[in-house]
């Protein structure tokens with residue numbers, strides 16, 4: 005755990021993830037203002053803008069994937085934890101480790117497939133089929149990048165687990181915003 | 187040995203006798219091919235985008251995870267720019283003229299292009315559309331300042347060229363968009379105008395009973411990889427039944443064009459047919475906006491337009 | 499292998515992964531990929547990225563992060579406390595008034611926020627300690643906040659209804675309007691129970707309490723008209739915001755996403771201007787909380803779509819739906835079993851995951867039996883409310899545990915049971931009288 009390389013790696017992952025979470029929040033905020041702008045131009049100038057819907061969707065897809073790793077660091081992706089109560093501490097640790105490894109593999113696969121698609125979209129110059137026609141590689145880039153960060157976050161958490169650091173248990177009801185999918 | 191063919195489309199599911207004609211066409215096709223091949227081809231139909239989401243159907247077809255789809259080809263305009271010609275305003279003048287593409291240079295080029303993308307055209311289907319709106323939009327001059335959606339890039343370009351204000355509302359949101367004033371008008375197929383019950387939120391319909399600048403190519407497609415796997419007899423059955431259904435598609439499309447107008451009139455709303463002079467005006471706007479863009483932006487665009495207009 | 503066998507393998511695999519404690523999103527995604535690998539042509543794997551993007555590329559899902567931002571902004575302020583204090587000043591003469599004020603607080607907050615645990619946390623944070631100070635049992639105080647919080651997904655806006663609307667292809671506006679009357683009516687039922695229970699608890703308590711304790715609790719509180727009126731201006735902006743959102747939803751000014759965007763910006767302006775919530779720390783909590791929660795919900799949505807894609811490709815969902823239809827149960831038997839299924843799933847899973855996984859299977863038979871899709875959306879949502887307060891996994895229960903860690907689980911459970919029974923009875927009531935749900939949407943939407 006005190007290996008400087010490890011500290012550099014986990015520190016970098018942590019820092020980047022935190023920054024991406026802020027960027028994600030900023031995108032959601034900007035998206036709200038864009039929609040307000042659309043409503044205002046429609047009522048004041050009686051015009052609509054052909055880019056609003058696509059831009060908003062792209063921003064929110066980016067926001068979703070950019071925040072994924074930070075959310076995982078705080079164990080904010082909700083799971084069913086009732087076996088925590090029933091199983092021994094040791095058994096539970098193995099079980100959670102197994103879950104983290106499978107999650108890592110899954111997220112790594114999605115990151116890879118998104119990157120492949122992103123490359124193809126870039127290479128072929130694919131766009132959406134509207135008059136505005138933004139390039140399609142943009143959302144796929146954010147998917148690939150976000151899932152890559154998430155994969156690395158799982159790597160950090162798996163290694164921490166193996167090195168004997170007690171897993172950070174999910175915090176329930178820690179914030180007024182913890183909607184947990186309800 | 188039976189082969190299962192997965193067919194996906196975005197339209198409401200029904201039976202062979204009742205419902206959206208595009209779903210009925212698929213079911214007819216499935217039954218007739220199945221009969222002709224003595225049950226060696228079995229069909230599973232997934233209506234209403236219940237298998238793959240609407241816009242992902244073409245990609246699923248290309249990589250073979252779906253075998254067939256009935257699909258508005260212009261949806262792929264962002265990826266295959268040439269297919270924008272299949273929803274080009276004012277280009278097609280009638281169902282008959284559209285169907286004459288088949289076998290002509292334009293039709294052959296289009297089929298060749300699609301085969302190079304891993305997709306085979308089984309049934310040629312064109313569908314006309316009209317303008318559902320809150321205030322009358324018949325002449326290009328009427329569209330000035332109207333918040334409208336045209337359902338494809340080049341329709342939008344023409345409407346913009348006529349002074350309209352464009353919003354990209356997806357077709358299933360058109361009803362609520364018109365209700366809440368997000369849209370004043372929408373151009374879409376006659377079948378959709380009926381099935382989305384737009385007469386409840388609009389007051390004026392420019393119908394497709396006489397002329398329409400909105401003809402959309404919506405073929406029944408098969409993945410080339412699937413087609414190549416079939417025996418010659420099966421391939422023959424697929425192509426024969428496919429071609430035989432073109433007549434059915436024209437009849438049913440025309441019925442829907444008439445029915446849309448009837449539904450609106452019955453609901454106490456106005457419906458107008460478009461005369462030849464008005465159509466010519468739209469076509470003039472389209473040539474200066476949408477066609478121009480296509481000729482300039484798409485590789486061989488002008489050549490494609492010339493081939494299309496060569497079909498009389 | 500047949501559909502049944504693959505379906506059973508898929509179900510078993512999914513259950514194992516879900517109960518492994520993995521995040522639900524990745525458990526669903528992994529089981530989908532594993533089944534894809536073994537039972538579907540390899541080309542499907544390459545469709546994963548496109549499927550995820552295709553599903554998220556949705557105009558309606560856009561509303562979710564925006565409504566979360568709105569709820570997060572308001573949840574960060576003292577607004578919730580103001581809500582219930584004001585209610586209390588007006589109601590204080592009535593027995594059980596503080597409890598009723600808390601239910602009212604939950605109701606109003608629910609109209610500003612799309613999720614239940616957030617509603618629970620916002621009102622309960624002050625409400626539970628306050629109630630206990632004034633002689634409410636831990637059971638009643640925690641039970642009523644847990645149950646009151648569930649109104650968050652019934653009274654619009656509601657993430658649950660948005661997701662149902664996307665899955666069932668129903669108008670979000672219409673679903674929201676349909677949630678209003680059942681939501682307020684349920685709040686009334688909760689209030690009635692609180693008053694009854696308060697009076698009974700108090701009666702028992704009087705028998706055992708010492709004279710000093712009785713004197714302490716029955717100290718007369720009094721609010722003058724001036725004090726009552728004073729509390730209103732703080733409430734007014736929120737009532738205006740609720741009015742804006744509800745008004746905009748039916749026949750109003752824009753699409754659901756525009757309404758959500760305007761609501762989020764308005765809520766931010768409100769908390770900054772009125773509650774002086776402009777310190778970096780406050781804002782940071784609002785924004786990172788929003789990013790985190792919407793990411794969590796959107797991830798479940800994205801991966802559930804992968805899960806249902808596999809179910810659909812292998813015809814598992816269609817076969818299950820066809821099987822349910824072929825049983826030819828009476829419509830009430832069907833509804834009963836659907837409710838039972840939802841109850842069981844609700845023991846363990848959050849609403850988002852349940853709706854995404856189960857709608858393709860149960861909606862076709864429900865519609866075939868002649869039930870209304872809007873009405874069913876509300877029944878489904880009330881079922882989801884139950885799931886939020888039933889052990890072993892009930893998100894609202896965890897929130898209560900976070901707010902008041904000293905209340906034992908058994909006590910919370912005792913407090914929650916009557917509310918579970920009320921909600922179950924309420925589902926039966928709305929099944930017999932669907933007009934209660936439908937008259938308002940039918941009035942505003944003539945289709």
Ligand code: NA
Nearest residue numbers: 608611650655
């Ligand atoms: Na709500």
Ligand code: NA
Nearest residue numbers: 844845885891
């Ligand atoms: Na539960």
